[in-house]
Amino acid sequence: MxxxxxxxxxxxxxxxxxxxxxxxxxxxxxxxxxxxxxxxxxxxxxxxxxxxxxxxxxxxxxxxxxxxxxxxxxxxxxxxxxxxxxxxxxxxxxxxxxxxxxxxxxxxxxxxxxxxxxxxxxxxxxxxxxxxxxxxxxxxxxxxxxxxxxxxxxxxxxxxxxxxxxxxxxxxxxxxxxxxxxxxxxxxxxxxxKNIPVSKLKLLQLALETLSFDAKGKIGYMFITSDMYSKARATEEDSEEIVEYARNVKGVEVGILFKQHSKGNIKISFRSRSKIDVRKIASKFGGGGHHNAAACTVNGELKVVLKNIMRATILELESSISV
Ligand SMILES: [Mn+2]
Missing domain, CATH: 3.90.1640.10 (inorganic pyrophosphatase (n-terminal core))
Structure with missing residues (x-):
């Protein structure tokens, strides 16, 4: 200082x-x-x-x-x-x-x-x-x-x-x-x-329809496609915090949100409860952040990206929880 x-x-x-x-x-x-x-x-x-x-x-x-x-x-x-x-x-x-x-x-x-x-x-x-x-x-x-x-x-x-x-x-x-x-x-x-724009709530509604679970309910994940943004008349800003709905589900340790951008890249946001260090996962894909909140951006097809992210998250889950 x-x-x-x-x-x-x-x-x-x-x-x-x-x-x-x-x-x-x-x-x-x-x-x-x-x-x-x-x-x-x-x-x-x-x-x-x-x-x-x-x-x-x-x-x-x-x-x-x-x-x-x-x-x-x-x-x-x-x-x-x-x-x-x-x-x-x-x-x-x-x-x-x-x-x-x-x-x-x-x-x-x-x-x-x-x-x-x-x-x-x-x-x-x-x-x-x-x-x-x-x-x-x-x-x-x-x-x-x-x-x-x-x-x-x-x-x-x-x-x-x-x-x-x-x-x-x-x-x-x-x-x-x-x-x-x-x-x-x-x-x-x-x-x-407490000033939520309707577009944000509509986007949340669409994202919640995609909510899925993996690793015996320890990972909750959702998607926002570029179509959903236009359907909800929403912007990137409207997607803030949506990932927390996945993490806040009972039993979930890591919440993940996959956001497809028009340019073809996919932004992935992670939220965890205290045990799991999601920064470690995000940094494997060139991203960063904090222990309980991190993000990365990956280029590629959604299916492939999903598979790679899931694999890395499960690895991190296994090494953190079983120890
Ligand atoms: Mn900050």
Whole structure:
């Protein structure tokens, strides 16, 4: 944090970016860091490779986040890259980042590539939001409502509303400080979770029809085909959390969702209960993530991909449960 504070003091023009398919931690941390830098009198651009998901439009300053199709790429001296485990997750911002002299990589993914000039990686942290909270404290900056809303969003989404094992005593202590600013956490959660578009529910309905089980009910899996997206008038964003329905079934240890994209590649999301490390499975296919939540993207025919993923998952199940 000392090195990061020193870099902030030394530069004037900043860029903050995050991963493809940005989530609550990605955009919440991005805006909280934006507010921090603005308070230090800096010039800051927020550019991602993907558009801001609609459910996060309530975040203060969210309108300032551009996605680079429309944005003129700035001449930044320093780029902050948040919540990105490997450079591939930067999408079409990757090349732009390669041209920036100083890159500060702030993340909490185990197995981060450490692609930055400075890498602040702490996998004990629930979220990048929790890291940015500590940066505010370290720099002795008062936390006010707008950044508290963003940090709360980052933490609540990345901990599955404080249910995942990444939620620690420190997480709750940080959140208690955020609540002291007077933010309305019920309102925030209503914005994130109780604003479901019909398209999302229709997509869930179609996906649930495909729910199947393997390994004596220990694996639950579902499919979303490109046809289903059009039938439900849904987008990729609408498929978030659907995988959890498969994992939450009684007796299921690993939930898997296969999403077919129009370009022919298949995105596979994994969720597990505490015993199984799904990051290990995803990383065999070039993906990554966390112990209980991971993903990878594979090219190929759905049938073949399904067979390979199942084989790897059963292997992981056998080695984790029988021991
Ligand atoms: Mn995160």
């Amino acid at each position: 000392d090195r990061i504070a020193e870099q902030i003091a030394r530069h004037k023009k900043f860029l903050i970016t995050t991963h493809v398919y940005p989530d609550g931690d990605a955009v919440g941390s991005q805006i909280a860091l934006f507010i921090l830098l603005k308070r230090m009198g800096k010039e800051v651009k927020l550019i991602n490779s993907f558009p801001l998901p609609a459910r996060y439009k309530f975040l203060p300053n969210s309108g300032l986040i551009k996605h680079n199709i429309n944005a003129t790429l700035p001449n930044s001296e320093l780029a902050f890259v948040l919540d990105v485990g490997s450079k591939g997750r930067l999408g079409n911002m990757r090349e732009h980042i390669n041209n920036i002299k100083t890159v500060i990589n702030i993340d909490h993914h185990l197995g981060n590539d450490c692609f930055g000039t400075i890498n602040w990686i702490d996998s004990r942290m629930s979220s990048v939001g929790e890291l940015i909270f500590h940066l505010y404290k370290h720099m002795k900056l008062e936390i006010r409502k707008p950044e508290a809303i963003c940090l709360y969003t980052a933490i609540v989404t990345d901990t599955g509303s404080f249910q995942y094992s990444n939620t620690s005593v420190e997480t709750h202590l940080a959140v208690s400080e955020l609540l002291k600013t007077g933010i309305d956490h019920t309102w925030i959660c209503n914005q994130i979770y």
